[in-house]
Amino acid sequence: MRVVGATDHNLVIVNSSQDPRDPHQDAEPGRNGTRSVLIDPRTLTTCRHRVHLDSAYPELIASAPEDIGVQQRRESAQSHREDMLRRLMAPGGHSWVLIDQSGPTRERAAATLRACAEGADRIWGAVLPLEFDTGRRGRAELLIRDADGGGYIPAIVVNHKVTDPGSGAVTSGLDDWAPSVDPDRKVRAQLRDQLRLAHLQRMLQAQGVASPSMLGGVIGYGGERFLVHDLAAVMDVYDERFADRLAVARGDRFTSPSQIGECRSCPWWSRCKENLTAARDVSLVATGSRAETLRAAGVYTIDDLAAWDGPAPEEWQGNGFEDTVVIAKAWLGGVPLVRRQPEVTVRRADVEVDVDMESYQEHGAYLWGTLLTADGVTQPYRPFVTWDPLPTRDEGRSFAEFWGWLMGVREQTLAAGKTFAAYCYSRAAEDKWLLDSATRFAGMPGIPTVAQIRAFIDSPDWVDVYQAVSDQFVCPNGKGLKKIAPVAGFNWRDADAGGEASMSWYRDAVGYDHEPDLEQRERLFVYNEDDVQATRVLREWMTERAAAETPLASEL
Structure with a gap:
């Protein structure tokens, strides 16, 4: 890693020497000679069926072209992280360790644990040891040494907004970790951030280097302050979600495709869409949680929905059920657009x-x-x-x-x-x-x-x-x-x-x-x-x- 303008004499850059291109350097055999399944926090908020497909067919997913939108978001996030590192290091006053990102995972993990043992104030690019027994893998943009309780607080840098104008969020300045209630910011809910921090907290605990504070930090778009999360409040949700996704990845739980918003950028979508279309699956016209509601009411196909006669299912959320029935009928008839009323108007002018x-x-x-x-x-x-x-x-x-x-x-x-x-x-x-x-x-x-x-x-x-x-x-x-x-x-x-x-x-x-x-x-x-x-x-x-x-x- 090269950090422009990093001149603080407390900076240490830890390098790795092994070849990062070796795909087997971090692998460990599992039972019956298979490789162990390891999942990262991304899987906690992604489609369960995608977790299954990614794990079952790793060779196919490795060769799939990356969606352009995903690529752009990844590049933008990387640029944001680099900018934040420069800003975080500018004031000086902390001992920094930067983990070289070119080496294999086990070397980066060993360097991270050495930096923890030596009591570095801040560790950038931290990688935690792969947990072949629990199935966890993870990395944090930043680990912050807890001056009060010892151990390290996980922090991540994301390229989306994490607060809105308001009050009640707990935040901390970027230079010194000092959480307090913020009178000018309220929390913008981002479960994915909390689950990633909980994942990292569990991995830090496994190594005996976690702060007892059970706090985590997020630097969002704009990068003005840390938003501080109480991780104790989400640990039960995290543990349940992680156990489910790990079981799916290991093939211990069955999944089936269902259309959700994520499908638009998923490399598996063409395969899933073909299967859903053949089955005339109801999620093609009622995506996400609405499809689950319909299935609970006995509606599994578009044909079932088009034949619906009566009020919306009791568990249906919000309005739009009548439109959804119309969409099912239109899908069956190949109709691209349907009028609600006889006349169509739009304001016109000279x-x-x-x-x-x-x-x-x-x-x-x-x-x-x-x-x-x-x-x-x-x-x-x-x-x-x-x-x-x-x-x-x-x-x-x-x-x-x-x-x-x-x-x-x-x-x-x-x-x-x-x-x-x-x-x-x-x-x-x-x-x-x-x-x-x-x-x-x-x-x-x-x-x-x-x-x-x-x-x-x-x-x-x-x-x-x-x-x-x-x-x-x-x-x-x-x-x-x-x-x-x-x-x-x-x-x-x-x-x-x-x-x-x-x-x-x-x-x-x-x-x-x-x-x-x-x-x-x-x-x-x-x-x-x-x-x-x-x-x-x-x-x-x-x-x-x-x-x-x-x-x-x-x-x-």
Whole structure:
């Protein structure tokens, strides 16, 4: 591991010498000559059937291509960890040991235990010995020596938010471990973090180096403080979950596929989908816990659900049961979209502007794409962009130009006595970055106030086409723009277009890892233009043809 700017004389970097590419260096034979099953905390919150498949067919999963979204999240998380290490080490004052990550697991584990025995204040990249008897494997970004009770407190660095504005969370500063109730933060529930810390606590206990405090720390996105978890409160949940997943991995418990949100990025999904489709499994139209509720009510297939007559099952959570029955009927009939009511409407105006924003993770919004249609005539696509790598102040410049142009069109339209509307598809992201940009770049030329942004997004001039679709259609294949717009006859020019793919294109376009790739910039413009064109086509289709081309729910 190389740490830029690490000059503290208390820093020790522990190296390993064995070949990290040897796949058998950490293996230990199990019963009957088989390798022991070892699971890490990821399995505690993943699909049980995936745990089975990963364990039963390791060669297949090793050769499967990594989902691009998973890859991007992994790379982003690694970058966040490296940034946090620099920040954590900057103040000095602690003795640090950095475990070299290039060596085999057993060498890194031995180095970690040596650092614990020597009483290092903080150990980065800690790896704990593989537990062939219990089935555990795990690593922590950081171990913190408990100055009060002795032993080590596990801490992890994650690339998601762990707190929200509020009060009541227990936090600690990054320099000195001193947990206290935080008057400005409340906990954002993340069971996966708590279970990972509980897993590490059990492994530290097995080595006799755990702090008796039963606390764990998480540094989330933003990296301002540790969120402190009381691990005693989740140990029973952890032990039960771990025992279940280990039994699944060892083949001692049976599992079967069922569609959940995780399936979208799972390398096994094509195999599972084939089996579920052949069985006409109900989870294809009612995913996750809803499928479990239906099975408990005796509904196992899509056919069973389509034939349902009566109120929702007693255990059904929330609304939407009638829609789910309609979706089952639509699936059987191969119908991609179903009307809720005879008429389909969406707000229209003399002057219409379609808007689509592109952002990069939580670093900012680099592109605001627009499409102006005035009196039925659509003008060329117009982007407002910065190609300075985010985060950058130049984002404020491009946002100000976009806002000034949009408000200028609006003012001129209203002054001419005509009607105006701006459209987006699923406004949550656009609203977030409109408000965030006004806050971050306040005082820069052309930047509106938060109050001005709120006045616009709360007005009838800001139209969410996604909401119009949700209100008037049942969508068997999902409500995403790329699911709905093809029904209206629109298709994207780039077959790989998508939010996660665009993240990779953006890295190349701005040159995060090499010289900027101008072709990828053009690719992003094409993708963004197609998104605003799709919103326009969908809106016009809803007005002109949707009622004639889609069946009513009552007709299925």
